[in-house]
Amino acid sequence: MGKSRFEAFSDGVIAIIITIMVLELKVPHGESIEALAPLLPVFLSYVLSFIYLGIYWNNHHHMLHACHQVTGPMLWANLHLLFWLSLIPFATGWMGENHFAASPSALYGVVLLMAAIAFWILQQLIIASQGRDSLLSKAVGCDWKGKTSPVLYLIAIATAFWSQWISQGLYVLVALVWLVPDRRIEKILGSKET
Amino acid sequence: MGKSRFEAFSDGVIAIIITIMVLELKVPHGESIEALAPLLPVFLSYVLSFIYLGIYWNNHHHMLHACHQVTGPMLWANLHLLFWLSLIPFATGWMGENHFAASPSALYGVVLLMAAIAFWILQQLIIASQGRDSLLSKAVGCDWKGKTSPVLYLIAIATAFWSQWISQGLYVLVALVWLVPDRRIEKILGSKET
Amino acid sequence: MGKSRFEAFSDGVIAIIITIMVLELKVPHGESIEALAPLLPVFLSYVLSFIYLGIYWNNHHHMLHACHQVTGPMLWANLHLLFWLSLIPFATGWMGENHFAASPSALYGVVLLMAAIAFWILQQLIIASQGRDSLLSKAVGCDWKGKTSPVLYLIAIATAFWSQWISQGLYVLVALVWLVPDRRIEKILGSKET
Amino acid sequence: MGKSRFEAFSDGVIAIIITIMVLELKVPHGESIEALAPLLPVFLSYVLSFIYLGIYWNNHHHMLHACHQVTGPMLWANLHLLFWLSLIPFATGWMGENHFAASPSALYGVVLLMAAIAFWILQQLIIASQGRDSLLSKAVGCDWKGKTSPVLYLIAIATAFWSQWISQGLYVLVALVWLVPDRRIEKILGSKET
Numbered sequence: 066m067g068k069s070r071f072e073a074f075s076d077g078v079i080a081i082i083i084t085i086m087v088l089e090l091k092v093p094h095g096e097s098i099e100a101l102a103p104l105l106p107v108f109l110s111y112v113l114s115f116i117y118l119g120i121y122w123n124n125h126h127h128m129l130h131a132c133h134q135v136t137g138p139m140l141w142a143n144l145h146l147l148f149w150l151s152l153i154p155f156a157t158g159w160m161g162e163n164h165f166a167a168s169p170s171a172l173y174g175v176v177l178l179m180a181a182i183a184f185w186i187l188q189q190l191i192i193a194s195q196g197r198d199s200l201l202s203k204a205v206g207c208d209w210k211g212k213t214s215p216v217l218y219l220i221a222i223a224t225a226f227w228s229q230w231i232s233q234g235l236y237v238l239v240a241l242v243w244l245v246p247d248r249r250i251e252k253i254l255g256s257k258e259t
Numbered sequence: 260m261g262k263s264r265f266e267a268f269s270d271g272v273i274a275i276i277i278t279i280m281v282l283e284l285k286v287p288h289g290e291s292i293e294a295l296a297p298l299l300p301v302f303l304s305y306v307l308s309f310i311y312l313g314i315y316w317n318n319h320h321h322m323l324h325a326c327h328q329v330t331g332p333m334l335w336a337n338l339h340l341l342f343w344l345s346l347i348p349f350a351t352g353w354m355g356e357n358h359f360a361a362s363p364s365a366l367y368g369v370v371l372l373m374a375a376i377a378f379w380i381l382q383q384l385i386i387a388s389q390g391r392d393s394l395l396s397k398a399v400g401c402d403w404k405g406k407t408s409p410v411l412y413l414i415a416i417a418t419a420f421w422s423q424w425i426s427q428g429l430y431v432l433v434a435l436v437w438l439v440p441d442r443r444i445e446k447i448l449g450s451k452e453t
Numbered sequence: 454m455g456k457s458r459f460e461a462f463s464d465g466v467i468a469i470i471i472t473i474m475v476l477e478l479k480v481p482h483g484e485s486i487e488a489l490a491p492l493l494p495v496f497l498s499y500v501l502s503f504i505y506l507g508i509y510w511n512n513h514h515h516m517l518h519a520c521h522q523v524t525g526p527m528l529w530a531n532l533h534l535l536f537w538l539s540l541i542p543f544a545t546g547w548m549g550e551n552h553f554a555a556s557p558s559a560l561y562g563v564v565l566l567m568a569a570i571a572f573w574i575l576q577q578l579i580i581a582s583q584g585r586d587s588l589l590s591k592a593v594g595c596d597w598k599g600k601t602s603p604v605l606y607l608i609a610i611a612t613a614f615w616s617q618w619i620s621q622g623l624y625v626l627v628a629l630v631w632l633v634p635d636r637r638i639e640k641i642l643g644s645k646e647t
Numbered sequence: 648m649g650k651s652r653f654e655a656f657s658d659g660v661i662a663i664i665i666t667i668m669v670l671e672l673k674v675p676h677g678e679s680i681e682a683l684a685p686l687l688p689v690f691l692s693y694v695l696s697f698i699y700l701g702i703y704w705n706n707h708h709h710m711l712h713a714c715h716q717v718t719g720p721m722l723w724a725n726l727h728l729l730f731w732l733s734l735i736p737f738a739t740g741w742m743g744e745n746h747f748a749a750s751p752s753a754l755y756g757v758v759l760l761m762a763a764i765a766f767w768i769l770q771q772l773i774i775a776s777q778g779r780d781s782l783l784s785k786a787v788g789c790d791w792k793g794k795t796s797p798v799l800y801l802i803a804i805a806t807a808f809w810s811q812w813i814s815q816g817l818y819v820l821v822a823l824v825w826l827v828p829d830r831r832i833e834k835i836l837g838s839k840e841t
Binding site: 261264267268271272275276279282283331334335338341342345346348349352353356357360361362363366 | 460461464465467468469471472473475476478480481482484485486488489500503507510511514518632
């Protein structure tokens with residue numbers, strides 16, 4: 066089964082998700098700078114989600130780079146991942162319009178958690194299809210980022226009802242952890258080429 | 260005529276259709292979890308349509324994998340298929356907002372039926388262009404799924420006006436039937452390579 | 454300059470245009486079949502525009518198949534074409550919501566006319582870059598379709614203010630003329646391969 | 648890391664941005680030509696932004712043509728560029744709906760300025776990864792367009808509060824400067840091939 070079409074479809078969906086999020090930034094009616102003020106939380110939540118989707122695209126890109134064959138279950142695991150990512154614009158819009166209130170902040174965490182689980186499932190399927198000694202398996206290694214993130218999301222969901230700023234802080238923290246470039250796969254691939 | 264551009268265009272349209280559906284999930288105004296409750300039927304119909312579009316993309320992917328040359332009629336049969344798929348977000352939104360009422364449930368079935376017919380026409384054109392002994396012809400075989408689905412859609416359309424839950428059940432059933440991975444084409448292709 | 458990226462970008466834009474048009478089909482509030490009735494003109498104008506965009510994609514596909522090198526002016530001529538195509542959803546929506554009234558019908562013709570001119574400019578640039586004896590030049594030949602269409606659009610624009618049904622008839626006629634598969638380029642390319 | 652997927656994702660995002668802008672052109676309710684009049688400023692700002700996005704796509708295309716390897720920082724610099732480009736529809740819509748008022752005109756300049764800076768960062772990363780003697784480095788040369796544009800944007804932002812027509816004139820001027828085809832990279836690449 067063709068990997069390129071699999072990648073192209075994923076890219077297309079992620080590109081659309083990342084772009085339609087901006088439609089939540091509704092053009093304000095006033096013409097003064099002050100008219101923009103109510104949009105600030107929507108804008109900030111847009112920035113956060115843009116970074117998360119960038120991280121997913123980036124990691125998806127890396128993971129498939131180390132994958133050679135796409136199977137039926139992978140197609141569905143990928144659609145499962147895209148499903149949860151497609152809910153990010155909704156969760157982002159709800160969170161932004163309600164100024165990071167408790168329930169929307171918790172829902173945002175739930176969507177991120179489900180996307181993380183979906184990513185993990187896809188990763189396991191790819192590793193399984195390639196064998197434990199495969200490049201990807203080595204590259205992923207102990208996968209501390211992948212294991213820590215869901216835990217932090219769970220804490221963020223729970224604390225959202227107590228203090229939404231802690232939960233927002235956790236979302237930003239996880240994004241920063243992933244933003245630090247993940248050189249694992251690059252390194253392993255690089256070392257093999259050498 | 261280039262198969263890759265044909266695939267890329269189809270992927271693009273399906274990726275956009277699958278993603279703009281989420282725009283029907285309008286951000287609610289309240290900030291409590293209860294504000295999400297009225298969205299539940301819209302969400303459920305979104306999940307169902309997401310799976311249907313995933314199935315179409317998957318089957319389209321498989322079918323074209325076994326196709327070597329794209330002709331003019333295939334281009335138009337493909338656009339015909341994409342036309343009916345493009346109506347799925349509308350039918351989904353109408354069905355979800357009206358809590359699976361009779362008429363919207365029937366319309367949903369009509370759109371699925373027309374898409375199934377369009378897919379069958381495209382499949383026949385590809386088989387015809389490749390000969391009865393082609394891989395795709397063998398792979399499709401008796402095509403019981405392709406033959407049963409339209410019948411089930413017809414029953415679902417008819418029963419929608421009597422009990423919409425039977426018709427919803429039939430839509431879910433057809434989706435499940437297709438979700439079971441279709442290894443036919445993979446098998447035939449695999450056996451030939453061996 | 455890479456032809457594949459040029460094609461991919463054009464495909465992407467056309468795929469999005471063809472799909473966002475369906476957003477004009479707003480989900481009706483009632484749940485009865487009658488609630489769909491006011492949408493009929495919007496639906497019919499959607500079908501017409503879907504066919505026109507399909508024709509453009511198809512012809513664009515064929516034309517670039519016979520093109521070997523993409524130059525700077527071609528990039529801009531292509532963006533010019535995409536600009537006019539991007540106005541089709543707006544013209545379609547206005548025409549559909551006003552039940553094919555005079556002004557919207559005329560505007561629809563203006564957008565089609567400008568797109569036809571933009572396509573002709575792109576075609577001339579490609580032919581010029583490849584020489585008068587090129588495959589595309591022969592394939593296009595006397596280009597009676599390309600020459601007749603703008604004239605028919607002009608008549609349709611003028612008659613829209615007198616009888617919008619004549620102008621709608623002309624739009625359908627031009628679409629039908631183009632729907633008849635254009636085997637010119639295929640034939641010439643085919644004959645050369647032989 | 649694959650350059651093709653990097654390009655495809657960028658193309659996808661730019662294609663969607665350029666197309667969803669047209670959604671700001673809301674279908675008017677009246678059916679007379681006069682109903683279009685209030686849309687004129689929205690239309691003009693759409694044309695301007697379409698040209699800017701066309702320029703960015705074009706320059707992005709050229710720049711990557713001279714790039715051979717995509718690194719992690721480039722991926723993020725590219726996402727940073729796409730982020731600012733994704734705000735163009737919002738800035739365009741606000742500017743158009745307020746008939747080029749002062750604040751929206753200034754915000755439009757800010758978004759263009761940030762996009763220009765993001766483009767410059769990406770360009771520097773690519774040049775750095777390829778060495779000062781690389782093709783791209785020579786092709787970019789003194790980069791007077793890239794250096795002048797931010798200065799003109801800054802002037803346009805400042806003058807928007809005094810006279811928005813000067814600032815609009817500057818936006819048009821910068822677009823015209825870039826519209827003049829940038830043959831630098833083509834020339835250098837061409838001369839090397841010779």
